Amino acid sequence: MLLAASTQRTIGLVILAIVFIGGLVYIYFNIRSARDEIGSEIELAANRRPYMDDNELETKRLDLALGSSLVLLTITAITLPLYWLGEPGRHEGRDIDTDRIFTNRGEDIYVNGAQCVSCHGSEGSGGSVSTAITTEDGEFVAQVSWKAPALNTLLSRFTEDEVIHTLNFGRNGVMPAWGAGGGGPLTDQQLEEVVYYIRSIQIDGDAIAAEVDSGVRAGVEAKLRAESDADWAVELRDASDAKDATAWEVTLASRDVFGFDCVERAADSRCIADNDAAKALLEAETAHADALEAAVEAWLADVDAVRDSAYDAALAADASLDNEGNEEEWRFAALDLLSTPGAVEGQDLYLDYGEILFTNTAAAGTHSCARCHTYGWSFDATGPYSLELHGTDEPILDAYTQGGGYFGPNLRGGSTLEQFESATSHADFISKGQTIGATYGRGGSGGNGQMPGFGPNTDSSPVGPTIGNDDEFSYPATLTEAQIDAIVAFERNL
Ligand code: HEC
Ligand code: HEC
Numbered sequence: 001m002l003l004a005a006s007t008q009r010t011i012g013l014v015i016l017a018i019v020f021i022g023g024l025v026y027i028y029f030n031i032r033s034a035r036d037e038i039g040s041e042i043e044l045a046a047n048r049r050p051y052m053d054d055n056e057l058e059t060k061r062l063d064l065a066l067g068s069s070l071v072l073l074t075i076t077a078i079t080l081p082l083y084w085l086g087e088p089g090r091h092e093g094r095d096i097d098t099d100r101i102f103t104n105r106g107e108d109i110y111v112n113g114a115q116c117v118s119c120h121g122s123e124g125s126g127g128s129v130s131t132a133i134t135t136e137d138g139e140f141v142a143q144v145s146w147k148a149p150a151l152n153t154l155l156s157r158f159t160e161d162e163v164i165h166t167l168n169f170g171r172n173g174v175m176p177a178w179g180a181g182g183g184g185p186l187t188d189q190q191l192e193e194v195v196y197y198i199r200s201i202q203i204d205g206d207a208i209a210a211e212v213d214s215g216v217r218a219g220v221e222a223k224l225r226a227e228s229d230a231d232w233a234v235e236l237r238d239a240s241d242a243k244d245a246t247a248w249e250v251t252l253a254s255r256d257v258f259g260f261d262c263v264e265r266a267a268d269s270r271c272i273a274d275n276d277a278a279k280a281l282l283e284a285e286t287a288h289a290d291a292l293e294a295a296v297e298a299w300l301a302d303v304d305a306v307r308d309s310a311y312d313a314a315l316a317a318d319a320s321l322d323n324e325g326n327e328e329e330w331r332f333a334a335l336d337l338l339s340t341p342g343a344v345e346g347q348d349l350y351l352d353y354g355e356i357l358f359t360n361t362a363a364a365g366t367h368s369c370a371r372c373h374t375y376g377w378s379f380d381a382t383g384p385y386s387l388e389l390h391g392t393d394e395p396i397l398d399a400y401t402q403g404g405g406y407f408g409p410n411l412r413g414g415s416t417l418e419q420f421e422s423a424t425s426h427a428d429f430i431s432k433g434q435t436i437g438a439t440y441g442r443g444g445s446g447g448n449g450q451m452p453g454f455g456p457n458t459d460s461s462p463v464g465p466t467i468g469n470d471d472e473f474s475y476p477a478t479l480t481e482a483q484i485d486a487i488v489a490f491e492r493n494l
Pocket of ligand 2: 369370371410416434441444445448450488
């Protein structure tokens with residue numbers, strides 16, 4: 001396209017040059033050969049010369065005039081359609097230019113102007129911000145590290161209009177208001193430029209799936225390490241407790257926030273202190289890494305088996321479900337069973353899997369539900385704090401009220417059963433999210449589209465000038481249908 005545009009440009013310039021030079025030549029000769037105009041008198045005045053006679057005018061002169069008009073007409077006839085033919089290319093070229101310019105400016109705002117990068121990480125990979133938690137009366141509670149979601153998957157969750165809303169008004173006081181609408185420093189066009197940049201950093205479906213999966217595995221690992229009765233798990237817990245005990249002593253003794261000097265770094269860059277207990281834990285972790293991985297695989301396979309048994313049970317109740325075209329019905333019949341207390345053996349395990357997805361820690365918790373629906377989860381409120389950094393060494397919460405509501409509503413006590421009469425409509429909502437101004441469920445009123453959609457997302461009215469205005473953008477799903485189902489079952493039992 002660019003090549004085409006440049007040859008067209010060259011041809012245009014050459015034509016322009018020919019016309020210009022031709023014009024000059026014409027004017028030159030015209031002036032030189034010009035004769036004074038004759039008057040209207042029949043008899044020439046004595047001081048006038050006679051003009052050319054008809055013979056002269058109607059042969060050479062006329063031929064010349066007609067001939068040159070024909071040449072000009074031919075040029076026009078050829079160049080006008082050519083120009084018209086090039087129009088879409090020119091349009092596209094301009095769109096590509098605008099796209100590039102907006103994206104570059106957006107990147108500049110992301111990195112320098114607004115420094116989104118300091119909280120959301122480089123290329124939007126997720127990060128955190130240090131912020132003060134206060135009581136309702138404004139009293140200081142603790143200085144915490146608050147997860148800032150990844151933006152390189154943002155457009156799978158939200159449409160660009162919804163993103164603009166968040167950018168305008170910020171979120172929960174920890175994400176500043178950027179747009180003029182919310183009293184922030186950026187103009188509407190600058191917000192659009194940031195969105196163009198965000199468009200350019202979205203990762204693909206495989207990368208998202210790998211991210212979600214790594215979070216799930218971390219969750220299962222943590223659960224097994226905390227709860228499994230296997231010898232390796234008991235050994236790991238003992239080693240971990242021993243390390244915590246000594247690390248704590250070192251912390252108190254040195255008053256050093258992170259405990260101890262690192263004499264070396266483990267492969268995963270954790271600190272190995274000059275501390276026998278820490279070394280023993282690392283050794284135990286290395287020794288049991290295979291056992292842990294195998295246990296995670298087995299646990300996930302058990303979850304699959306529970307789901308399969310629900311599919312089987314649904315089919316036993318209605319043999320038509322495996323007819324062609326009934327995949328949806330089969331899925332939702334199974335989901336109904338998986339959501340109904342006691343309907344399938346192993347349901348507890350399945351709900352645990354739902355909870356692990358609900359609290360997925362990958363990419364700064366981006367793919368979790370807890371970051372919006374569980375108070376304190378975004379700043380690890382049940383974790384230990386260090387007195388020096390945080391002003392308290394007490395956890396802020398003893399335990400989370402999972403799904404108890406924060407930025408998003410309370411999902412507990414059967415409230416989702418009331419809102420969504422079937423698991424089907426519930427799953428559909430999680431997949432699509434809430435759309436600006438649209439109602440959902442039984443009484444969900446039209447908000448600002450702040451509940452993300454976790455299924456595939458199509459944005460049919462992207463912001464900004466250029467291609468965006470008449471094109472659709474499609475983004476891959478964050479969660480698979482099977483993952484959404486597990487979360488739905490978990491929520492319907494909260
Ligand atoms: C001071 C730190 C900070 C800065 C700077 C910042 N953000 Fe945020 N942002 C956050 C935090 C924290 C959240 C999550 C808030 C919450 O958990 O309620 C967030 C949330 C968001 C969200 C919602 C995403 C989602 O999936 O829920 C978007 C979009 C966003 N930020 C974009 C931006 C952009 C673009 C910029 C730069 C113009 C920016 N942020 C600058 C801290 C920051
Ligand atoms: C970025 C914040 C955010 C995240 C992340 C989020 N939600 Fe929400 N959710 C909301 C908001 C806000 C609403 C309310 C929407 C409204 O009223 O317009 C909501 C509403 C809901 C509702 C409807 C509740 C009711 O009774 O009306 C359900 C169910 C729900 N979310 C489930 C989930 C699940 C499951 C996940 C994770 C897969 C999730 N949410 C992740 C913000 C979020």
